[in-house]
Amino acid sequence: MLPREVIRQIRRLQLKARRAVQDLLGGEYHSVFKGTGIAFEEVREYQAGDDIRSIDWNVTARMGHPFIKRFIEERELTVVLMVDASGSQQFGTRSQQKREVAAELAAILAFSAISNNDRVGLIQFTDRVEKFVPPRKGNRHVLRLIRDILFFRPTHRGTNLREALDFLNRVLRRRVIVFFLSDFLDEHFERSFKRAGRRHDLVAVRITDPREEELPAVGLLELEDAETGTRLLLDTSSREVREAFAANARARRDTIQQLTRSAGTDLIEVSTDGGHLDALIRFFRLRERRQRRQ
DSSP states (O other): OOOHHHHHHHHHHHHHHHHIIIIIITTHHHHHSOOSEEEEEEEEEOOTTOOGGGBOHHHHHHHSSOEEEEEEEEOOOEEEEEEEOSGGGGOOSSSSOHHHHHHHHHHHHHHHHHHTTOEEEEEEESSSEEEEEEEEOSHHHHHHHHHHHHHOOOSOOOOOHHHHHHHHHHHOOSOOEEEEEEOOOOSSOHHHHHHHHHHSEEEEEEEEOGGGTOOOOOSEEEEEOTTTOOEEEEETTOHHHHHHHHHHHHHHHHHHHHHHHHHTOEEEEEETTSOHHHHHHHHHHHHHHHHHHO
């Protein structure tokens, strides 16, 4: 039995996610993510304006006048949420920690999927895959995923993106939509990322905190790596130190942007300072416009 406060927190996130899906995203999820093919629906009499390439000549010959075959999009999709649960996700200097931003976005994406009768699964990872929930449908299943994301307690604190991506490629062989929510503070995962991008519809969601991009001038500041426990003392009154820190942050951002471009995948940049829902909406609208031009 879940504690009452846990249930209230899950319900609050459920309401927030449902409101976002209904009021903001609307039909954009449906229009952006297409089905995997077409399925036969019916044979009906030919009407003026119908495509003559759809004529069913066998039925037409039997009935003595034209009939056409109608097909519909095979809509059912599978969405997989890959959520980074490493130690760095517990960092946040603004309104939320990175893991809380990930939970909100995952909830919105999960409810968008089930509102379109799609299946949703979950992979939570640190330096290894710690939890895998196979894709299923239904409101109860999504609530279980939200609970898992909000209150999951990983046994490890490190990050291994390559391990998580290799698991995805090994376990899910059919093409799925993957939202990869992480801060991408790792190395040597590029080959696995590109392989996943070829096999699946991969969307990288990079979650950052403003304090990871720029340091304030507050004098001596001790930093601790949330994953390794390593500590570093910096003199933030030094302009050179602050500029070097900011340069490293820009290099990390440029690296993930270059990787997603070379892999042909999408990238959504979000932050703990708010606005992550707006970033998600912009992604859907930009992708829809891009698809219209293709």
